[in-house]
């Protein structure tokens with residue numbers, strides 16, 4: 001047995017985009033144990049519900065995450081709609097799906113870029129972000145904001161999207177497909193990239209399920225679990241099959257995310273095709289009361305919202321369980337046995353969003 | 360392998376247009392929907408304080424007696440909620456972002472009375488985050 005060394009990794013580290021801290025116990029170059037600590041960016045957003053009106057809180061909840069901000073706003077509104085027991089109009093549902101899937105595309109493209117950056121492929125990183133820029137432009141044109149959209153409200157939406165804009169979105173996405181395929185080819189077929197990702201961080205289906213992995217982590221190991229398949233919030237009208245890969249390594253997870261980008265394009269086209277005319281809002285009146293729990297599929301996996309209200313304008317309790325929190329456990333399972341140089345890739349493979357974990 | 364996979368992308372990037380805007384030589388065009396900043400119209404406002412009460416980030420302060428409406432641009436999220444609650448249509452959203460702060464203030468953030476900010480030159484009707492002599 002070699003001499004053991006402890007290397008502190010993060011929360012500020014050149015290869016880490018997120019403030020997670022890991023104490024890596026090393027034997028020579030091999031990691032034998034990893035001890036995580038989080039809590040560097042806690043903002044107390046859950047506590048804030050007691051001070052903010054439930055409508056204002058929709059804006060605050062968007063700020064849980066800077067990448068899937070739309071999904072958090074949507075999830076909050078859906079939870080509140082559950083409390084009020086209002087159904088949103090179909091047009092609003094499909095528009096929400098459209099924005100949700102655009103968020104997924106932009107999140108996955110961002111992740112692909114960061115992944116390329118983690119194994120030192122700078123130009124691939126920029127290429128991925130160049131494509132992502134087009135999605136952000138669509139967001140700005142439809143919602144008015146690039147990252148924070150502030151478009152969901154309890155009961156519906158603030159903004160409608162005109163028909164010609166919807167056509168333009170479909171055209172843009174179709175135009176992107178070729179470039180996306182070229183990008184995907186590099187990730188999946190390039191020798192260097194394969195060398196860095198194949199066989200790394202292997203997790204079997206049982207192991208992934210046992211330690212509570214979520215989203216692409218779980219689907220990359222061959223478990224077809226996707227909350228969009230629950231048949232709620234409009235997804236019941238769309239043709240949808242979860243993307244599953246059997247490999248269980250970093251390569252399989254990259255593949256899942258790449259295929260999900262294409263799947264999102266397909267879902268957006270379906271949603272736009274099915275979108276009826278009509279109103280985008282059912283007004284809610286009064287104050288919420290009761291309890292509600294909503295499960296949704298975020299780009300990173302399953303997210304759970306729980307809200308408890310007591311008949312006043314302020315909620316009593318709001319809880320968000322974000323997928324990254326669930327994915328830290330599989331990360332700790334994967335780290336022992338890997339080389340120090342592979343740690344950044346393994347941390348990135350869970351698509352960490354520590355800021356949303358800590359809320 | 361590498362050239363076959365990436366050749367097309369490389370060629371496009373070498374001979375295509377850059378993805379970035381050559382700011383400030385080329386001005387960035389805002390979309391009509393862009394939420395830049397809040398524009399206030401003094402002539403219609405009745406100082407009902409509704410916007411100040413409902414603003415999620417408490418960026419607006421309204422003094423009824425003095426008849427002053429103030430916004431702290433640094434706090435404002437441009438969420439447009441104030442626009443939807445104002446029933447006098449005094450507020451609207453413009454595409455241009457609020458002017459940047461050009462001067463360092465003495466412990467700016469901690470003085471409650473300074474947080475509201477002063478008039479921005481050139482943006483008539485807008486109150487905001489700039490100093491008179493800046």
Ligand code: SF4
Pocket residue numbers: 403404405406407408409410411421428444445446447448449450
């Ligand atoms: S809500 Fe409208 S009318 Fe009332 S204070 Fe604000 S800007 Fe003025």
Ligand code: SF4
Pocket residue numbers: 397413414415416417418419430434435436437438439440441442
């Ligand atoms: S746009 Fe939103 S944050 Fe800004 S002043 Fe209006 S309500 Fe407040």
